[in-house]
Amino acid sequence: MLNKDIFIIGFMLFALFFGAGNLIYPPTLGIESGTSYWAAIAGFILTGVGLPIIAITAISFSKSDVRELADRVHPLFGLIFTSVVYLAIGPFFGIPRAATVGYEMSAVPFTGDSNLSLFIFTTVFFVLVFLVSLNPSKMVDRIGQILTPILLLGIFGLCIGGFFLLQNGLEPPSEKYSNAAFFTGFVEGYLTMDAIASLAFGIIVVNAFKDRGVTSQKKLVLSTLKAGVVTGIALTIVYTSIGWIGAEMATKGSYNNGSDILSSAANIIFGNFGSLLLGVIVTLACFTTSVGLVVALGQFFTQITNLSYRWIALIVTIGSYLIANQGLNTIINYSVPVLVFIYPIAIVLIMLTFMHRLFGGATSVYRGAIILTAVISFYDGLAAFGIEMANVTSVMEKLPLFNIGLGWLVPALFGGLIGWLFRKKVNY
Incomplete structure (x- = not known):
């Protein structure tokens, strides 16, 4: 196994993970934690980065997907839990959240926030998602390979600019982070959904290494772990950087959510062009993530139902579209209770696998x-x-x-x- 393959698969995994949740929650954590930022972001990284890597490695141990892991409890539990995981990262929260983050970062800074503008944006967004998901081929992969480095460069530029232009000092932490900031950040890391997403994405990584000739159990686990470390380093850098921007933006005003914080920061640092560029890049990233999730759900539910892939893709897209039009804050509010319920079960299942x-x-x-x-x-x-x-x-x-x-x-x-x-x- 060449180091090149490790990095290629590691960045592929980063592209799979990198979506809306990776962008909107660290800035919110930063602005709320203030002077307790470093303790809070450490807890956040533990669940937002550490758990997904552990979960991917757990899948490599078993050489199977999440349903086979959950079947060890009971086949009925395996079916229900896996379905809930896919629905959570798909039409219930993951896909609608991606669409609304794209909307808030690319459209709202220029058109303002209204039900009509959200409706128009999501209509165009989900029509394209459905059409591309019907025959994704290699197009989404190619867009992701080009887009991910551009997105990272955009975030890097934003962070460098923020370091020099947003030196305002940190505010005292909010009540939420005034005590046990580390463990508050730990629970907030659930909201990225990456740990439960990794249960679905893990088999993709395993198959990628198998396609490159890795057959022994030991080499498969080791290679998966190395690729996970590459992904983890990239995610940690992004989380820490944009979280710090949130912490520095506390004195600049009040914000509705993390996407609002980043859009405002881009406007302060680079002007309107910066907001537009960041918004377009993030929207494209969220678009490719949404297509990938529609494809994943289509493949899974085709196996357990009598519906065709086309019908499942249509149902997932329409469901995501309807939920996305409820707005980002509504999606976040409803996702928190579900993730608080799912995450401990996923964590225990992962630990038992080891x-x-x-x-x-x-x-x-x-x-x-x-x-x-x-x-x-x-x-x-x-x-x-x-x-x-x-x-x-x-x-x-x-x-x-x-x-x-x-x-x-x-x-x-x-x-x-x-x-x-x-x-x-x-x-x-």
Whole structure:
């Protein structure tokens, strides 16, 4: 395996990950964390970069896709969980978020924000997404190969300009980051959706190495890990840089979301041309990501339904279009509870994959850990949605690490332990 192949696949993976969430959340974290920025961004990187790399490596261990991993709990769980993952990164949140970020960074600075302008932008955006997804061939890959370096150069230029022109000092952290900034950033890293996306993208990386002649398990895992490190370094640089821009923009005004922060920063540093250039590049990046996700969902749901690829692509595109027209802030507000519920389950599933041989792959261990994790994360999701459960909350607050958003961790360990103790008493 040549180092060139490692870098090529590493940058391919970066292109798959690099979408709307990678741009809008770090600036928001920066502006809210203020003087606690470095602790907050460290936690964010742990879940926004570390977990996706670990997940990709976990897929290389099993040489299978996410459904085969989830089937270790139960085939029905595998089907449901995998479907939820694909729907979350697809029409429910991922694709609509990409479209609205493109809209807010390329259209809003010049046309203003209105329902009509959003409608026009998303109509054109999703008609093109559907048409290209019907026969993507190598066009999207070629656009991504050209676009990703240009986008990185644009972000690099923005960060360099921000370093010299936005030296305003950091504001005190908001209440959200005033205590345990690291763990707050850790939970905020969920919002990139990269860890659950990596469960779907992992098999692409594995097959890319197989196509290059990597056959042994050891070399496959090592090569995947190296490619993941390349991706991780690139993502870390981007997150840290644009997060710092957010921290420096705190004194420049108030903003609706991360895309608003970056658009304003580009305007301050480079003028209207900077806003236009950054907006167009980001929109194209979000476009290629959206096409890739439509294709991925089409391929997955074609396998588990009687619908043709064309019909699934049409349904996914229309669903994404309708949700995108609710606006970016609405999408973000509804995505948070779902991701708070899904992420702990995904994390535990990934960790169990690494420890699979230690407990002999006993199904009871998978089930014990996942069931208790799901119970706690389901409560966390409802709480994030604003549903008050005073009696349940009083019990949950007694869990270790609950106050830093990791209340599911000890129950997951306990459930896995119970499953391990009973592995010989049940037929699993």
